[in-house]
């Protein structure tokens with residue numbers, strides 16, 4: 001059926017044409033790029049969720065398209081081309097990939113509509129990801145999987161896919177999956193005995209060329225469900241990558257695929273048990289340390305204990321325990337290169353740790369504060385923590401007497 005566009009769309013009649021000749025109707029500049037208006041083109045300029053093609057005109061890269069109100073297709077070029085005739089080459093791997101994803105989308109959308117009454121309300125074909133949005137957010141993974149199986153059955157049926165322009169009269173008689181969203185001549189895409197829908201994109205001519213369709217993700221978004229999927233070579237590449245990853249994990253765990261999850265769960269359980277054991281051992285070690293410090297103080301007959309701890313946790317624990325025993329404690333440790341100190345005392349000790357810590361901080365150039373029974377300070381890098389502790393201990397001894 002004769003449909004008039006200023007630029008004849010070669011891909012409407014034959015989406016497999018990769019090389020074509022065309023006459024240049026006009027030269028211009030668009031967005032700072034040299035642009036050619038051609039009398040015919042095999043390049044798909046983009047639209048309806050399908051990205052534009054890439055390729056060359058006379059060997060010069062085509063970087064974009066603009067379609068004017070007359071249906072003329074302007075080809076934006078990397079460099080100017082001055083001839084009256086051009087040879088165009090479509091980057092075929094990219095285009096065929098788009099044909100596979102796009103035809104697969106028709107099949108999957110039709111399967112979802114027929115089996116689950118889920119209507120496709122959005123379509124995105126990205127460089128990595130392909131998604132559709134459907135208007136039934138609560139579909140389960142099992143339901144989606146059943147539609148995926150139907151879609152793959154339609155693919156292996158190798159049914160004919162036919163695209164053509166139809167008159168208004170014929171259009172009204174067709175069982176369309178959705179209503180056309182464009183004005184003017186309507187093009188429909190029919191998958192024999194399965195689906196009829198309006199579309200202006202490029203498709204394969206037999207469903208078998210889609211290869212397969214695999215759903216890869218579901219994402220609920222308000223009143224819509226976003227379904228990610230892959231078709232054809234993309235799906236096969238994804239399958240290869242997935243196998244590679246599983247193989248690597250499987251080799252690493254020296255187990256078969258089915259055992260991967262139970263083995264990981266067993267390892268996680270053992271790790272939790274080991275962590276618990278370590279925590280208990282650390283606690284016991286700290287208790288033993290405190291016991292030793294207490295005994296030491298008893299032997300000396302004094303009530304002051306000095307201890308250099310390995311970390312903050314140990315320091316806080318030791319200081320609290322010793323103060324609880326009615327002793328006075330000077331506990332130091334080094335954190336990220338900076339010396340830290342806690343001064344703590346039990347009820348029976350008559351010393352003001354808050355004012356003592358201020359004195360120490362002042363002497364060594366640090367900052368600190370606290371309460372009379374417990375105070376803490378941080379000292380600058382390079383200060384000898386043991387010297388600072390000795391100074392504190394001496395002060396306490398003088399005060400306590």
Ligand SMILES: [Zn+2]
Pocket residue numbers: 102103106189199200201202203
């Ligand atoms: Zn389409």
